[in-house]
Amino acid sequence: MKILVIGAAGQIGSELTVELRKRYGNNNVVAGIRKTPPSEEVKNSGPLEIVDAINKDEVERVVKKYSIDTVFHLASLLSAVGEKNPDLAWDVNMNGLKNVLDLAKVYGFKVFWPSSIAAFGPDTPRVKTPQTTVMNPSTMYGITKVAGELLCNYYFQKFGVDVRSLRYPGIISYKTLPGGGTTDYAIEIFYEAIKKGSYNCFLKSDSTLPMMYMPDAMKATIDLMEANKDKIKVRTSYNLAAISFSPEELYSEIKKSIPDFKIKYAPDFRQKIADSWPKIIDDSKARQDWGWKHEYDLPEMTKDMLEKLREKLGQA
Ligand code: AKB
Numbered sequence: 001m002k003i004l005v006i007g008a009a010g011q012i013g014s015e016l017t018v019e020l021r022k023r024y025g026n027n028n029v030v031a032g033i034r035k036t037p038p039s040e041e042v043k044n045s046g047p048l049e050i051v052d053a054i055n056k057d058e059v060e061r062v063v064k065k066y067s068i069d070t071v072f073h074l075a076s077l078l079s080a081v082g083e084k085n086p087d088l089a090w091d092v093n094m095n096g097l098k099n100v101l102d103l104a105k106v107y108g109f110k111v112f113w114p115s116s117i118a119a120f121g122p123d124t125p126r127v128k129t130p131q132t133t134v135m136n137p138s139t140m141y142g143i144t145k146v147a148g149e150l151l152c153n154y155y156f157q158k159f160g161v162d163v164r165s166l167r168y169p170g171i172i173s174y175k176t177l178p179g180g181g182t183t184d185y186a187i188e189i190f191y192e193a194i195k196k197g198s199y200n201c202f203l204k205s206d207s208t209l210p211m212m213y214m215p216d217a218m219k220a221t222i223d224l225m226e227a228n229k230d231k232i233k234v235r236t237s238y239n240l241a242a243i244s245f246s247p248e249e250l251y252s253e254i255k256k257s258i259p260d261f262k263i264k265y266a267p268d269f270r271q272k273i274a275d276s277w278p279k280i281i282d283d284s285k286a287r288q289d290w291g292w293k294h295e296y297d298l299p300e301m302t303k304d305m306l307e308k309l310r311e312k313l314g315q316a
Contacts, residue, residue, distance in 0.1 A: 002066050003029045006053050006100070007074035009036040011178040012114070012171060012217065016072060017042050019218050030066050032059075034075070039176060053096030056103065063107055070225065072112045073100045079118050079273050081180030082141035093144035094151075101155045101163065111163040112225055113152060115237035117210050118182075119145035119167055122276045129278035131239045131285040138276045149236035156235040164224050165237035169210035169244075169281065171217045172301060174308045182273045186211055186250060189263075190305050193254050194313055198262040205248040205265050208279040212242040213296040213304070220292055227290035234285060241281040242294035243301065253302040 001024045007013040008031035018041050021029045031042050032051030042048070049062045053075045062068065075096055082089035097113060104111050120129060121136040135146050145167075155161040170183025178184050185201050186209075192199040212220075220240055224232075245253075251263045286292040296304070310316045 001028055001070060002068050003070045003072065004032055004051070004062055004066065004068045005029065005072045005074065006032040006051050006059070006096075007076065008042055009033045009038040009176075010074055011173060011176045012214075013072070013074045014039045014042050014176040015173060015214055015218060016074070016221060018045065019222065020072075021046050023222070030062060030068070032062065053099055054091060056099040059099055060103055063103055063109065068107070068109050070110045070112075071100055071104065072221070073097060074114060076114065077141065078179060078181035079139050079141040080182055080184070080270050082144070083139055083269065083273070086140035089140045089144060093141070094147060097148050097151060101151060101161055104161045104163065105155065105159045110225070111152075111161065112221060113148065113163060113165045115145045115149050115165050115167045116141070117167055117169050117277050117281060118142040119149060119237070120276075120278050124278060126277075126279045128280055128282045129239065130282050131234065139273055142276075152237070153235045162229060163235065164232055166220055166224060166240045166286075167237045167281070168217065169212045169241060171212055171214055172305065173214035174305055174312060175214075182270045182277070183209055183211065185247060189247070189250060189254065190309050191313075193258050193261050194306070194309055194315055197258065197260055198264070199251075200264050200266055201247045202266065202268045202270050203247055203274050204267050204271060206246050207271065207274045208244055208246040209274060209277060210241050210244045210279070210281045212240070212294065213301040216242050216294045216296055219295070220286075223292065224290060231290045233289050238286040238289075238292075239281045239283040240286055240292065241283040242296065243298050244280045245298055249298065250302070253298055254306070257303070257306050
């Protein structure tokens with residue numbers, strides 16, 4: 001396998017690159033980065049290239065240089081930054097994907113592309129959100145996710161491109177910070193709990209959203225890509241779920257380890273985004289088709305996050 005990860009310095013990309021290198025060999029996984037510097041682990045463990053997905057020639061050069069057969073295209077502007085700069089969100093999220101799919105058509109490589117719970121909108125059923133339902137997202141990020149899903153399906157149907165996708169929930173991780181999403185509170189809260197013992201939350205206490213711990217996200221992504229082609233029945237994007245919780249529920253869980261921890265709620269513009277997203281996703285199709293199963297529940301995720309972050313912040 002010869003893999004290219006576009007967005008290898010991002011929250012998911014930095015962990016996925018390392019995980020893929022462990023599985024398939026360091027030299028078989030090229031980390032594609034842009035302006036954000038990669039982690040030391042990504043930088044020192046295998047090949048690194050500048051790859052801006054908006055620049056098709058740049059992607060093509062790397063695909064040819066390494067005879068790439070699989071691309072994980074993760075470069076994307078998230079929901080909150082996307083609302084601040086919708087033009088850039090459209091450009092990066094849509095044109096970047098189209099370039100990758102166009103090259104996949106020519107070079108025959110397999111593609112992974114992340115969609116999100118943001119693909120749903122205020123008209124979508126918010127509990128047990130079905131695989132196929134009303135979408136109508138209200139953010140530019142969500143619009144690029146729905147359009148991207150349709151584009152993936154089109155390239156599969158029309159040109160036979162083997163493109164696979166997951167609708168990620170909010171991903172919680174301790175290695176690399178996320179870059180401007182609505183679910184970011186669920187990571188910030190851990191840093192602030194350990195460093196300050198208090199947190200100002202930008203969502204309301206009862207804003208339940210679908211979430212997932214990073215090891216589960218890694219597993220889902222790799223399992224989906226390793227599944228036999230005939231098992232993949234959805235070529236837009238699969239609903240993917242693990243746990244759903246509100247800020248207050250997460251706070252209560254953290255408080256079990258840090259009893260003096262305090263929280264205040266000061267909802268900002270991100271509240272409206274959260275209110276337009278599902279609370280609990282039905283991912284039975286992914287479980288049925290290619291055997292998806294999550295491992296971490298809220299207490300296990302919280303315990304592991306606190307342990308790993310304390311080590312990282314030198315407060316173990
Ligand atoms: C965001 O909050 O924008 C992302 C997402 C749910 O896609 N984490």
